[in-house]
Amino acid sequence: MDTPKRILLVEDNPDDIDLTIRGLKKNNIVNEVDIVQDGAEALDYLFCKGAYANRNPDDMPTVILLDLKLPKVDGIEVLKRIRAEAKTMLIPVVILTSSREETDLIKSYKSGANSYVRKPVNFVEFSEAVLQLGLYWLLLNEPAPKRS
Amino acid sequence: MTAYPHGLIKKLYTEETYTKKSRNSPEPYHGFYTAWPRAKVMIDETTGNQTNIHCIAVFKLFSQLASVVVTLMGFIALIGWTFDIAILKSVIPGMTAMNPATAICFILSGLSLLTQGVSASSNKDTHKWIAKTSAILLLLIAMTKIVSFFGYDFGVDQVLFREKLKIYTPPNRMAPNTAVDFFLVGISLLIINLETRRGYRPCEFTILVSFVISITALTGYTFGVRRLYGIASYIPMALNTALAFNFISAGILCLYPDRGMMEIITSDNAGGRMARHLLPAVIGITIILAWLRLQGEVKFHYYGTEFGTSIRVVLTLIILTVVIWWNAHSLNKIDIKRKFAEEATVKLNEELKLRVMQLGIVNKELESFAYSVSHDLRAPLRSIDGFSLALLEDYEDKLDTTGKDFLHRVRQATQNMALLIDDLLKLSQVTRSEMRLDDVDMSSLAHSIAESLQKSAPARHVTFLIQDGLTLKGDRNLLKLVLENLLGNAWKFTSRQTEAQIEFGAKVIDGKKTYFIRDNGVGFDMTYVDKLFGAFQRLHSAKDFPGTGIGLATVQRIIHRHGGRVWAESAGNEGATFYFTL
Numbered sequence: 127m128d129t130p131k132r133i134l135l136v137e138d139n140p141d142d143i144d145l146t147i148r149g150l151k152k153n154n155i156v157n158e159v160d161i162v163q164d165g166a167e168a169l170d171y172l173f174c175k176g177a178y179a180n181r182n183p184d185d186m187p188t189v190i191l192l193d194l195k196l197p198k199v200d201g202i203e204v205l206k207r208i209r210a211e212a213k214t215m216l217i218p219v220v221i222l223t224s225s226r227e228e229t230d231l232i233k234s235y236k237s238g239a240n241s242y243v244r245k246p247v248n249f250v251e252f253s254e255a256v257l258q259l260g261l262y263w264l265l266l267n268e269p270a271p272k273r274s
Numbered sequence: 275m276t277a278y279p280h281g282l283i284k285k286l287y288t289e290e291t292y293t294k295k296s297r298n299s300p301e302p303y304h305g306f307y308t309a310w311p312r313a314k315v316m317i318d319e320t321t322g323n324q325t326n327i328h329c330i331a332v333f334k335l336f337s338q339l340a341s342v343v344v345t346l347m348g349f350i351a352l353i354g355w356t357f358d359i360a361i362l363k364s365v366i367p368g369m370t371a372m373n374p375a376t377a378i379c380f381i382l383s384g385l386s387l388l389t390q391g392v393s394a395s396s397n398k399d400t401h402k403w404i405a406k407t408s409a410i411l412l413l414l415i416a417m418t419k420i421v422s423f424f425g426y427d428f429g430v431d432q433v434l435f436r437e438k439l440k441i442y443t444p445p446n447r448m449a450p451n452t453a454v455d456f457f458l459v460g461i462s463l464l465i466i467n468l469e470t471r472r473g474y475r476p477c478e479f480t481i482l483v484s485f486v487i488s489i490t491a492l493t494g495y496t497f498g499v500r501r502l503y504g505i506a507s508y509i510p511m512a513l514n515t516a517l518a519f520n521f522i523s524a525g526i527l528c529l530y531p532d533r534g535m536m537e538i539i540t541s542d543n544a545g546g547r548m549a550r551h552l553l554p555a556v557i558g559i560t561i562i563l564a565w566l567r568l569q570g571e572v573k574f575h576y577y578g579t580e581f582g583t584s585i586r587v588v589l590t591l592i593i594l595t596v597v598i599w600w601n602a603h604s605l606n607k608i609d610i611k612r613k614f615a616e617e618a619t620v621k622l623n624e625e626l627k628l629r630v631m632q633l634g635i636v637n638k639e640l641e642s643f644a645y646s647v648s649h650d651l652r653a654p655l656r657s658i659d660g661f662s663l664a665l666l667e668d669y670e671d672k673l674d675t676t677g678k679d680f681l682h683r684v685r686q687a688t689q690n691m692a693l694l695i696d697d698l699l700k701l702s703q704v705t706r707s708e709m710r711l712d713d714v715d716m717s718s719l720a721h722s723i724a725e726s727l728q729k730s731a732p733a734r735h736v737t738f739l740i741q742d743g744l745t746l747k748g749d750r751n752l753l754k755l756v757l758e759n760l761l762g763n764a765w766k767f768t769s770r771q772t773e774a775q776i777e778f779g780a781k782v783i784d785g786k787k788t789y790f791i792r793d794n795g796v797g798f799d800m801t802y803v804d805k806l807f808g809a810f811q812r813l814h815s816a817k818d819f820p821g822t823g824i825g826l827a828t829v830q831r832i833i834h835r836h837g838g839r840v841w842a843e844s845a846g847n848e849g850a851t852f853y854f855t856l
Contacts, residue, residue, distance in 0.1 A: 145656065
């Protein structure tokens with residue numbers, strides 16, 4: 127393990143950011159969490175552009191937690207761009223959203239989401255969901271080998 | 275035959291229409307022994323043709339009257355022969371008399387046509403048999419007579435009143451044109467039901483030839499031209515014979531006025547109207563004017579040939595112009611009516627398109643609204659719940675019991691609201707989602723729902739009575755939601771019963787298969803039965819039986835979307851029964 131496993135959280139609601147981080151901390155998941163607050167910023171981060179021009183392009187997150195309803199570029203568009211680029215196409219993407227609309231589910235899976243989790247209102251349940259996600263994607267799941 | 279968008283035209287003319295689904299559909303009118311048709315227009319769905327039923331009825335009535343008249347004419351001639359009454363034999367004494375065999379032939383053809391018309395409605399084999407046999411007999415007599423002109427005389431027209439026939443010079447016999455005419459009538463009567471796939475009726479062609487022969491004879495009598503009713507030195511066709519032929523030919527043509535060539539004339543479309551206006555005028559004017567001219571010129575010598583012809587031309591011009599003008603006038607009226615209707619339809623169509631578009635927009639808005647509810651309304655709830663819990667956990671020491679209780683209540687309320695949002699979404703999804711119709715095994719669905727209910731509270735003792743083999747045509751997911759809600763309700767409201775029983779089955783109520791779910795729970799007050807299916811309406815307190823009050827509203831929407839009905843009954847504390855039909 128050369129680089130520590132990091133999570134990219136794409137979320138515009140500051141409350142949800144805090145609650146997600148709180149959930150991770152409570153469950154003793156101490157991996158670094160990078161936060162971007164809209165779709166455009168997420169793309170800048172992943173493709174090392176704009177404010178993230180100086181980021182190391184080889185240092186990619188182990189898993190991306192992606193909200194669907196985002197300012198500027200929406201979640202589905204971000205997902206499509208991630209899947210379109212060779213550099214990012216193999217990164218697991220988990221849709222983490224409030225919506226359970228059928229169309230959202232279908233669009234997400236069609237665009238290449240690896241998982242779809244609906245954020246529960248009850249924080250206890252929410253925290254449990256975050257724990258499961260962390261355990262699965264950071265420990266149990268074997269990511270694709272990194273290209274050098 | 276073009277197919278018209280007749281559904282539209284039908285409305286324009288009249289509300290009362292009769293639709294003929296196929297060639298074998300019953301006719302709207304059969305003849306004088308049935309009631310006059312009520313509907314005005316008949317629409318033939320196979321051809322798209324519109325026929326005027328009253329016109330058809332008149333034609334049919336004429337056909338039957340003609341058959342009776344022809345039969346009577348035959349009998350009258352026979353009576354004339356029996357009692358030697360010249361006027362009965364030949365109309366005008368001294369002129370050629372109708373041969374007795376000819377009279378018999380007319381009786382046969384009249385009988386055949388009459389029974390043919392009757393058999394169309396009675397469908398009795400005896401009627402058909404009489405019609406066929408008479409036609410065959412007629413044909414045989416005619417053929418025997420025709421053969422006699424080629425030297426094989428069997429004297430078929432000399433069997434009856436043999437002695438009385440000889441009084442005449444030359445002796446009375448059947449004329450050759452009469453024999454040929456009978457041959458054609460016989461053939462026509464035999465093949466009267468024959469119709470080609472394209473809707474042509476061969477009998478119409480044969481009978482038209484016979485018509486032409488008899489009309490020629492009649493014209494000959496009218497204008498006194500012997501050559502037209504008598505061939506060579508043979509005995510001529512009698513006047514009453516020529517008349518009877520005209521009747522029988524017209525009668526055969528008019529038996530099925532809504533088929534073959536006659537369809538054009540009886541049509542309720544513009545062409546039919548024109549034909550009905552012009553044909554009688556043209557025929558009538560030609561004959562009457564010619565006759566009048568000859569009367570004045572030849573018989574009474576009022577004027578010469580040039581004058582007579584000129585007057586005839588002038589009168590023909592005037593009368594035909596008037597008839598054509600009148601016809602054009604009525605056709606124009608129809609055309610204008612149709613144009614107005616077309617315009618109205620186009621307008622209506624545009625309005626409809628606009629409505630559909632508006633509806634589409636509203637639907638889209640509704641969808642995005644539901645999406646917002648699903649997404650945006652839940653996010654703040656999560657914050658409220660999450661941070662309330664954070665307060666409880668991180669600032670436990672700074673809060674007293676009342677403070678903690680308040681926070682618990684805040685969390686409880688947010689969770690209730692989350693449930694409410696979820697149920698609301700489900701309710702809206704019920705109306706928005708696309709329906710996929712399938713055969714749904716309701717019994718096995720009920721079994722699996724009962725099983726999961728039992729698992730959710732293993733301690734409860736509930737007997738489920740589920741009728742087997744109940745299947746319904748509907749959307750599987752939606753019908754499952756119906757059963758989940760109804761069985762879930764039954765489960766919930768029997769929670770205080772020690773021996774709870776929930777039944778799902780079907781029975782026939784008012785001739786319709788009705789499904790029911792019956793429980794022996796707390797039931798409800800029938801005074802409030804109207805409120806039962808309204809959204810957010812609850813007849814029990816949340817403390818006694820928790821719930822959002824959306825379940826039954828969802829059930830009703832699903833049943834309505836399937837075109838069914840749902841209702842409930844309860845006798846106070848003795849449980850409730852929910853019924854639904856699809």
